[in-house]
Amino acid sequence: MKLEMICTGEEVLSGQIVDTNAAWFANVMMEQGIEVQRRITVGDRLEDLIAVFQERSLHADVILVNGGLGPTSDDLSAEAMAKAKGEPLVENLVWRQRLEDWFTRNGREMPLSNLKQALLPESAVMVDNPVGTACGFRVKLNRAWLFFTPGVPFELKEMVKGQFIPFLQQEYGVGAKVAVKKLLTIGHGESALADKLETLELPEGVTLGYRSSMPHIEIKIFARGDKAIGLLPRVTNHVRQVLGTAVVAEDRQSLAEEIHGRLNQSGFSLALAESCTGGLIASDLVAFSGSSSYLHHGLVTYSNESKVKVLGVSPQTLDDHGAVSIATVEEMALGARRLLDSDFALATSGIAGPDGGSEEKPVGTVALALATRGGVYSQMIKLPRRSRDLVRSLSAAVALDMLRRELLGEAVIVDYGSIGRYSK
């Protein structure tokens, strides 16, 4: 089964929006064990659409077409498909009724322009859209089924999951038996991870994929077929062993999500004292609903005065050791924890660059501390200085991992591949 995707829309073609639908779709297909073999992006010109439908229908078995189903004059997918097949547009009475009901239910009169959304090519099979006014449809042309989906990401996702994947399973018997395990790593580049994992002998049906999402690389372990799926836990365990401290979460998007999951409703409370990360840790946690259950506060003490006044860092410590030092960051963590007697406090202070580095403390030097009810852990690390963003996001990740390891009762301070550490 040869699958292709056609993305339509001037705003996608012209780069006004980045095509996240395409990446999402390819990803979901891969998790079903199906590869998208080619993706074509075209604008809103009728003749371009007709040409690309006709041309690709000679090469592919299934083509997911995304976008161009709206009510406005530049939404031309249905018209182009009808012309490509040489048949008229016909009003679909079922969908017209659905549209009218939808507007009645919302107490609004239906604009005439929406009637257009019920016009489908004569031979089209309607595909339900339970969450929007654009109905999907599919048309057979030459060797291909062209499957039309709305451009609104939420509607596309519903239709792919609810209609497109079942259609593939029924028509082509594919995609039924796939499982994926995702491991989130820090501190190693993609090629370093691949080198380490190359030695693993993977059972048939098991493959590895890598996805970079700064500051993480996500490793996906795909298993296709019953036998491979049965072996997935064992393979996952091997991968964990080979990678050691690099793996910081499983089936999570970020370390912040992992920490949020562990702290939310746990009864433990957290305070933050951020300097170089500048609110990044707080903001990443507050992004999750329910973070108020554990996050007492996050104090972005960017100036020395603020470190003294808000956190109670001693001016003498700042004078003797500087803001980026083990001594300062320990006092920051202790001070942040003490304020509301939180269970834990994390503190960061570092040189994010591009300016501000010195020979002794170059850009990428970051001091981190975790204060607990029992004491304080600290370390000073050397991060790759590729960009200010990378230094900040890696600092946040290592800090959050210190807390994660403490919550698990593991050693708080460990080595992570490419992240260096200053001896105390």
Next chain:
Amino acid sequence: MKLEMICTGEEVLSGQIVDTNAAWFANVMMEQGIEVQRRITVGDRLEDLIAVFQERSLHADVILVNGGLGPTSDDLSAEAMAKAKGEPLVENLVWRQRLEDWFTRNGREMPLSNLKQALLPESAVMVDNPVGTACGFRVKLNRAWLFFTPGVPFELKEMVKGQFIPFLQQEYGVGAKVAVKKLLTIGHGESALADKLETLELPEGVTLGYRSSMPHIEIKIFARGDKAIGLLPRVTNHVRQVLGTAVVAEDRQSLAEEIHGRLNQSGFSLALAESCTGGLIASDLVAFSGSSSYLHHGLVTYSNESKVKVLGVSPQTLDDHGAVSIATVEEMALGARRLLDSDFALATSGIAGPDGGSEEKPVGTVALALATRGGVYSQMIKLPRRSRDLVRSLSAAVALDMLRRELLGEAVIVDYGSIGRYSK
């Protein structure tokens, strides 16, 4: 001149990475007045690459090919191009020397695999890459020039700006006379902005584009040709007048960048007290190097205890009015400003959702305050409750705009289209 783009690489096709190169390239071309007419994304299979090069060379005049120039076995662009044209790969001695010099300069021995990067199709014209080991090249096939560029975003950008655009200008005389003005807006959807601007009569050669970048919509005013460029300031002025308070910055990526630009080196200092925005404002400012020159601190006082203890908000105020109230947010701003006697302080407190709303204060209710040496401004706004992220980012944007307007000596509290406001 018909321009297309071919993106290569399994990781782009399979959605493991979102193709930001494609969006960037289309955007830059549009600013040159050139449309990309089609974009094809293919994987790393040799036969797919050969087929797509041959096929598109019959339709386009210029094709930018991105990716596949690296040293590893899945980098096949040069080989595929040679096969598509029916000619051998030949070692380019100039580039081989450059590679050897590059490794010598960096004190490393050149791995043999890098030699591959000097092998170009026989008829290729080498294109310099001053920032990487992958040289670009261009080959004429059928009616098209295929122009090969590296996949590393930084290297692509250098090559497009330094080599590809000059090549287009020289060969096709295009792209020389275009100017763009970018206006950043908040508080209106794309269609509402378009409705407002539809009435404007634009002079010939001037067009409008929209780009959504939450919580902003960016309006681009393109002017093509001397006459249109001469009229650009006048058109920009008209657009500003029509949009009023919606325009919050010009030629900036975000309001944070605008505020950073105005505060950096100004001598004014800033403190932040964030609740619902949870470090977002601090983090967006700290993203810029030099923010330490004005940012005293950002206090993410997420719990009521922290508002009392760190900011000195009165427990009585919290009891009487609640955390999300004009009274509380004013005390937060005053408290944050007072701590280090900063010139300004911004405070936010709101209900980001999806939980935590009430009938009186539904999700999307946000209180904002700006404290200055002279007093305190405050307002309580109603934001669309589409998502937690949107509530947080719009809250941050309106807060930053209050400060921006104060710095300009304009009214601090104004209406923004779709953003509602509670009367005090």
